[in-house]
Amino acid sequence: xxxxxxxxxxxxxxxxxxxxxxxxxxxxxxxxxxxxxxxxxxxxxxxxxxxxxxxxxxxxxxxxxxxxxxxxxxxxxxxxxxxxxxxxxxxxxxxxxxxxxxxxxxxxxxxxxxxxxxxxxxxxxxxxxxxxxxxxxxxxxxxxxxxxxxxxxxxxxxxxxxxxxxxxxxxxxxxxxxxxxxxxxxxxxxxxxxxxxxxxxxxxxxxxxxxxxxxxxxxxxxxxxxxxxxxxxxxxxxxxxxxxxxxxxxxxxxxxxxxxxxxxxxxxxxxxxxxxxxxxxxxxxxxxxxxxxxxxxxxxxxxxxxxxxxxxxxxxxxxxxxxxxxxxxxxxxxxxxxxxxxxxxxxxxxxx
Numbered sequence: 001x002x003x004x005x006x007x008x009x010x011x012x013x014x015x016x017x018x019x020x021x022x023x024x025x026x027x028x029x030x031x032x033x034x035x036x037x038x039x040x041x042x043x044x045x046x047x048x049x050x051x052x053x054x055x056x057x058x059x060x061x062x063x064x065x066x067x068x069x070x071x072x073x074x075x076x077x078x079x080x081x082x083x084x085x086x087x088x089x090x091x092x093x094x095x096x097x098x099x100x101x102x103x104x105x106x107x108x109x110x111x112x113x114x115x116x117x118x119x120x121x122x123x124x125x126x127x128x129x130x131x132x133x134x135x136x137x138x139x140x141x142x143x144x145x146x147x148x149x150x151x152x153x154x155x156x157x158x159x160x161x162x163x164x165x166x167x168x169x170x171x172x173x174x175x176x177x178x179x180x181x182x183x184x185x186x187x188x189x190x191x192x193x194x195x196x197x198x199x200x201x202x203x204x205x206x207x208x209x210x211x212x213x214x215x216x217x218x219x220x221x222x223x224x225x226x227x228x229x230x231x232x233x234x235x236x237x238x239x240x241x242x243x244x245x246x247x248x249x250x251x252x253x254x255x256x257x258x259x260x261x262x263x264x265x266x267x268x269x270x271x272x273x274x275x276x277x278x279x280x281x282x283x284x285x286x287x288x289x290x291x292x293x294x295x296x297x298x299x300x301x302x303x304x305x306x307x308x309x310x311x312x313x314x315x316x317x318x319x320x321x322x323x324x325x326x327x328x329x330x331x332x333x334x335x336x337x338x339x340x341x342x343x344x345x346x347x348x349x350x351x352x
Contacts, residue, residue, distance in 0.1 A: 011289060011317030013107040014072055015116055016063040018080065019099040025058050028091065033141045036061070036083050041155040047075040048299070048314065051156050053117040055142040057127050062120045068314055076102055110322065117161055118183045125184075133181055144180065148173055249295040252338060253305060256295070259334050260287040263327065272307045282323050286334075288313045289320025294335055
């Protein structure tokens, strides 16, 4: 069966899995693990990839990441190609190292972020790589030790996860540790492996029945989330305009900004003047999110147009989908009539 295309956009959360070809070892020794981690530490900031959780096992690896300025595919190509070449040189081997292409699942962050952090970080224990939770707490080849503060990793984002467990770092780490411990009896969790509607419909049997009816399109193996989330991802992808000339995108952005301002009941000047009023900040976040995901504008360009920092734009990329969902709006609605493709004489061109 042909594989579906990757789903990606700025600010999207992904569970990424890579496996050794034919189940062979990806990591034979600590030098391999250190090499992989060092490459991840370089690739993440260079591509804007936010690393929230990760775990290295002998023959596979898990990453929980959020895309930034560059696509996930670019970050993974840099990471895996470089590692495979170095691994082959180090061990005097030839040929492919990874089993097919890596697997990536788009994740509904609000519902599954913490569950996946726990699931990924318990993998070394479930695989028998470490004997107990105490050993897992100092295991250097997963993000769990960074969250506990025992193995600092400056490139791993820890505040986002710990911030959901307590007001201080010390309290958050204790609560996070207890949360992970509570997951020990759960064992392997196939329900965290994608399927869209399946997660919110009550299991595979219910989802199968729904597929026979009008809700067929709400289940997708590339997505972990509710049916509404699946539809939101589809709408977001449909609104994107690949290949748009940069200058054209820049010309269209002021109108997109005006629509976002109207949609949130504020004046455009408030959005670009750095106003901290909640509605202005929300409109700014959505404008930045759509400017990046639909028009393909660089974060630096959006930051200059909106009068904020690139860091603020990145935060908006994370908040954009949720803000649209809460407001009952879609990317297609805000972009309707603004950008569309028209075919004339066999050529496609952008028209307003």
